[in-house]
Amino acid sequence: MAALLGRFCRKLSFPSSSHGARRVSTTACESETGKPLNLYSAINQALHIALDTDPRSYVFGEDVGFGGVFRCTTGLSERFGKNRVFNTPLCEQGIVGFGIGLAAMGNRAIVEIQFADYIYPAFDQIVNEAAKFRYRSGNQFNCGGLTIRAPYGAVGHGGHYHSQSPEAFFCHVPGIKVVIPRSPREAKGLLLSCIRDPNPVVFFEPKWLYRQAVEQVPEHDYMIPLSEAEVIREGNDITLVGWGAQLTIMEQACLDAEKEGISCELIDLKTLLPWDKETVEASVKKTGRLLISHEAPVTGGFGAEISATILERCFLKLEAPVSRVCGLDTPFPLVFEPFYMPTKNKILDAIKSTVNY
């Protein structure tokens, strides 16, 4: 099992060498050296670097002091002190509201929400304050130094309140950015970009990969650009778009499809808001087919936005309807999780029916 995961994770760490693809991630390519790290360790490294490089940066949230429930903040309070890395009371609206105020004074406020499932009390602060802070003030003020991190996604036993993928709610809010990494190396580079981006960002971390995903992560300070999607696997017959942990599943489907003679192009969107339409458009114009997959429920999910946009831009090039293989329209169930999830075979079936349309 570990070997299998290790193989897939090594696949995920392919530097993208695709010609014809719009964008290739080159920032981390030069030095593939580094230690094998899992996701929470990579995030931890990013946080260490962020706090080290900016003395006016802070990390806070519930239980971050001792290292956090997922170990992402290990060692930070010991190294940077309790004034910069601290526990907050159990109150998400307070955590984010406080973070906005701190950021508004020119600091970097790196906030942790313990599970994305609990982010909703902070929704008002995020939508009505953070997202509009710069605009409503005529750019006299901004809270660009705010980064909100939250673990999201299925873990196999999380049920309603430890498995949610709420990204779609946030993608509907002009003024913030939404970023989701697929792997440890990506997470470190993307998180550092988010922290340093002059806009408030929500960063969802695929909790399933905190320990499961291991890859070579360069030890130095590097950033991966936001709003640039990456073609992580080239192909000609169909374009698949996803983000976060779902890419691992999609990649397995691509491998199986290949055995049946279907060549799949797989794109990691990385930033959902603002998203890189050009890369997806170029790919779909080449393949003529699109499949989107995400864990969040299909209705109103972010796949709908991608589908509508690509339809507008690539209508005449499409050979088949856009396919969405997503979570079902139920609260995230416990016992029924295997039925709820967009599994490899669901994706494979959809690839085949799209190709054979």
Add this chain to the structure above:
Amino acid sequence: MALLLRSSSSKSNLLNVFRHNLGFGSRSHVTRYLRQHITLGPPLRVSQSPISRFCNTMIEKLSTIGEHEDSNDQVMNFPGGKVAFTPEIQFISESSKERVPCYRVLDGNGQLITNSQFVQVSEEVGVKIYSNMVTLQIMDNVFYEAQRQGRLSFYATAIGEEAINIGSAAALTPEDVIFPQYREPGPLLWRGFTLQEFANQCFGNKSDYGKGRQMPIHYGSNKLNYFTVSATIATQLPNAVGAAYSLKMDRKDACAVTYFGDGGSSEGDCHAALNFAAVMEAPVLFICRNNGWAISTPTSDQFRSDGVVVKGRAYGIRSIRVDGNDALAMYSAVHAAREMAVREQRPILIEALTYRVGHHSTSDDSTRYRSTDEIEWWNKARNPLSRFRKWIGSNGWWSDEMELDLRSRIKKEMLEAIRVAEKTEKPNLKNMFSDVYDVPPSNLKEQELLVRQTIKSHPQDYPSYVPL
């Protein structure tokens, strides 16, 4: 001696019976007595009688009680610290017998109350406070009328709350950062925001610092350390705490100040902010304008506590209740609070009692839910301006002549400010798309192009006063 056989309470019932019958003051006295006087031999072998068996068991139990209690005495260490025990069932009353008293310095006639404690103001400051109160009052009246005439889309006055607005502002330093709700233009005025600048925002013209994006009264000024108003209630409270923490970490001689109303005190963000401020030991002043009304909702429908001041203690925050219509008391209280906040790095809660004389806004007619008599009484008998005027007058700092002079000057200035603001052109359309992010992303660039194309095709759909 009554034998009560409900086992879980039988011990304590028996002890209470002993207490009652034998006149002991407390249970521990009883147990000590029992231990001294009941000799414990080996348990009596089972006799046939259940009552004897019961008695033996009870004697054994009773004689061991005292040991257990006495060794832990009167207090116990729980997480959070030592707590004394009490054997009495006593609920903390939902309210004190007396309401928290209200700090005031000037009586209804503007006379200094004997033995009152206050911070002395110089003639210059006293006159500036009064002048600003008058300016605020006139500004509010002129803008309100302008809205009624259809020249402004919307307005909300602070009539009746001038003493809170200016009295508090005067006690702050320019470095203290302000997070307002929306009924506090006073601190902006105090710090030098001009009537023209107010008018520009209300008319949303190209000189509006907010670039025409928000409704009137949503002022903001980074130069004057006054964060832009947002209409959402109480969201500014946790923001202020974060800002205060920044000041604390940067070791600034400054605090954060945030205002909210009686209605705002019900919001979750208020609870969140107070709790955070206490835990973070943040130098922030929470100034509540308890003006009796949240639109049409009186405070009796808002909370059942003794106002807002008592909530401070629940969070471990030092608090004070002030007469919000007494400018000198406001000034003194805020002055003292600010000093404590900065010197001791702690939050302070100030509840300023007042009355919202105006309607909630120009979209409201408050005579529909309260009597005109009530409004009139507060406007006349409890007017904060006349009260303070009497005091500066009695100090020889003010005269009728100065009053007339000031009022006519400000009125003229206001009318001119409106005239100019009205005819200043609106911000360019490109300001709709800028500042959503630091730089416009591709989707916004695309949308601006599309909108401009649409404008060319259907110019009649779009207001000509927005320059393209």
